[in-house]
Amino acid sequence: MEEEEVECPNSSSEKRYFPDSLDSSEGDEAGTVACEDLELNPFDGLPYSSRYYKLLKEREDLPIWKEKYSFMENLLQSQIVIVSGDAKCGKSSQVPQWCAEYCLSIRYQHGGVVCTQVHKQTVVQLALRVADEMDVNIGHEVGYMIPFENCCTSETILRYCTDDMLQREMMSSPFLGSYGVIILDDIHERSIATDVLLGLLKDVLLARPELKLIINSSPHLISKLSSYYGNVPLIEVKNKHPVEVVYLSGAQKESFESILRLIFEIHHSTEKGDIVVFLACEQDIEKAYESICQEGSNLNPDLGELVVVPLYPKEKCALFKPNDETEKRCQVYQRRVVLTASPGESLIGSNTVKFVIDVGVERRKVYNPRIRANSLVMQPISQSQAEIRKQILGSSSSGKLFCLYSEEFASEDMRPLKPAEMQEANLTSMVLFMKRIDIAGLGHCDFMNRPAPESLMQALEDLDYLAALDNDGNLSEFGIIMSEFPLDPQLSKSILASCEFDCVDEMLTIAAMVTAPNCFSHPPRGAEEAASSCWKTFLHPEGDHFTLTNIYKAYQDMALNSSSEHCVEKWCHDHFLNCSALRMADVIRAELLEIIKRIELPYTEPAFGSKENTVNIRKALLSGYFMQKTFSITEELLQHSSAEHSYSPSSHLFAPMYLVM
Structure with a gap:
């Protein structure tokens, strides 16, 4: 692909990239005109549907779209590109499509595109959305892979998968030869699998100079990423609208009552829009659900229906994204109240959210290697998490964020970044994987945050007790089968x-x-x-x-x-x-x-x-x-x-x- 083939994103129409079957560059001029007049989809060779053009207009309104030309230029010239953008700027849906265009332009000589996500819910929803936008069939040109579910074929061009699925794929294909572009998305979640991939891909990139790595992250992690990967191109996407933030400093001591009071005050107001409430844990979701349903039954029906949606991040549930057709058929105004907890930030995919209520604390699972047990610890969320929750309102010019804590609490008690899962979790599975990948010569991993030596020693000890290691500390035959x-x-x-x-x-x-x-x-x-x-x-x-x-x-x-x-x-x-x-x-x-x-x-x-x-x-x-x-x-x-x-x-x-x- 030559640099001049990349169309400026401000143009009214996209540049089309044609596969071999549609490429008429060696034919006459009339053949070229015929192809362009038909507006054929280069990924499946069929004419575009009317829905494609409708969705294209929506895509062009996304904040990320203004950076398409800059991104494509950097993708051509660099092996690593970092994309920094707020939530809902479009980086998770548009960047993979642009990478697919790049792979198509070089006729997939290095493979297709894979994009990782931390949560399996977002994997499925993004794959469905992108297949719709590309006007192709899910499971064919675009597919997804989550634990125990594979919706891909050998011909799939763009795959969405969870980070642990790509990590497992490295056991059979250490250098990931099926892919020409690897996209690590939402790395600010700092899951163990994402951190392992970040470290291992450093060596894979050296072994495969033709491989491209795209890293999507929130702005808070950019300085750390820059020092980790060195001087690499950075694409920055800015938020569209400012958000009004209201701090309720006295609400934290009685946060549950404050939440209920706020929800009903908003519902009694004339302002329309859905509400998202971030609670500390799943038990609080259940408690709030019962309380709101009980109180909501006594509300004035003229205010509209209050629909409570519990969203458990660790369950296999759909993202919160209301159906537009259902909304049109509904005669009574409905206001949804979505109840969720960490890490539910990425599961909110609706533009109807106008209010966010944040308690500012979470119940985290922290592993203690000395007693080989997890403790559920209540602690403040990080400043980066608080910012991402605010970004849910980024597409709304009249959105409000209610923080049930003071500004002093945010600046003094909240850590700047969310702690890496690797520093708080049981590492036995990770060490087993690293021992397995060591067989392929990729045992060294330059972690962005090194795990605690005590946790590593406990993991090695556990594997030894389980007979997964031999006398030299390498993976035994039994350990290979376990992996x-x-x-x-x-x-x-x-x-x-x-x-x-x-x-x-x-x-x-x-x-x-x-x-x-x-x-x-x-x-x-x-x-x-x-x-x-x-x-x-x-x-x-x-x-x-x-x-x-x-x-x-x-x-x-x-x-x-x-x-x-x-x-x-x-x-x-x-x-x-x-x-x-x-x-x-x-x-x-x-x-x-x-x-x-x-x-x-x-x-x-x-x-x-x-x-x-x-x-x-x-x-x-x-x-x-x-x-x-x-x-x-x-x-x-x-x-x-x-x-x-x-x-x-x-x-x-x-x-x-x-x-x-």
Whole structure:
């Protein structure tokens, strides 16, 4: 691609890039005119639809669009380009499309485009949006990959994926030869996988000079990135509108009451627009949801309907993006109140938000390597997080941010940047991956923030105990097999141990159920006793892992014997179970079984229910979780009910007391 081929973004029409089948550069002039008159999509060779031009006008209004020419010029001339922009400026949707145009112009001689995201919800939504904007089919020219779900083919040009999926891809393709452009998006989230990719790609770029790396970040991390990567081109995108910030200094002590009061004051005002509330944790989301629904039923109907939308960031839920068609058909004005918590900032994709309420604190999970356990610690959010929450209103000229804290609290108690997850999390999975990638000669990783030596030593010690390392500290044959499973190493070890104890089928079910989202639905107000009664029918005397197996078996039996999907959904609803979570468990189990077959591990027929099988399942679980300390859930809750932080065992959903034989 020559530099003069890049069209100035201020032009009324985009420059079209034609693949081989459409390129008429060697033909006559009439052929060229015919191609341009047809307005063919260079990615699939079909004429553009009317919707393409409608969306193109919307794209041209995005703040990032003014930087297209500058970006394309830097992409041609440099191996690394950093794009700094506020939330909702369009960098996550437009930059990957421009990179796809670049790859098309050089006929994909170095591969396609991959764009990473931290959250799987944004992966799916961005892929759907970009496929729509490019006027192509999802799963063909544009696709996505998230854990246990692959919507791509070998012909996919632009892939969106979670950062951990691209990290896992490096195990089979260390130098990522399928891609000509790699885009790391939202790196200010500082997830472990993103930080690992940032470090490893330094060596990959040296080995592949033709590879391009694009880094999308919020402005707060730019100085750190510049010192990390050196003198590389920087594209800066500015916000469109100023936002009014109101500090309510006395509200933090009674934040919950202040939130409810603010929501109803806004609703009683004449100002229209949706409200987003950032709370400290998911428990607060549930509490606020019940309170607002209860109070909202007594509101004057002339004010419009108050629709409460709980948005749990760690669940597999859709982004908050209202449907325009539904909005038009609705006769009564609806004001949505979105309740979320960290890291839900990137899940808000609506331009209808006019008010943001921020409590300024969050409950973070911090891992303690000395006791091998997580603590939930309440602490202030960072200044960068507070700024990103303000940017949700960036497209609204009349938006207001209500901070339930003082300016002094923001400047003195809030850290400038969000702490890297690598400095607060269990690193056993990361170290297992690094040992695996070391086989390909990429073991060295220049981390932007180095993990604590104590955490690294504990991770190495855990892997040694799990027999994942040999006497020289390298990955053992057993460790290589463990790394094939996209699970916590302890759970992977339990699956491998189940091969010895003849309970693979049952162990795969347990692994799938604890990896999938919570299968228990939150019962509506007044239905708690009915839900408890339904759940008791699945209880197993041997503990929660066996109870989950009962639930999965009942779901599977219902799915096999029912005449329609509607019957399965009704059964789940009647038993207060999350149908989508159980479907996900089914998908996860199928993939784990595929891995078992691919690496030719022994697989025995299920024998769930027999006494011998129960003992064998316990042995398999203990093989992975023997390092886990045993605690009584009830005792722990009582012990920490008045403390500032609460203990949370690191074995996912369940206390390891159930593993004791």
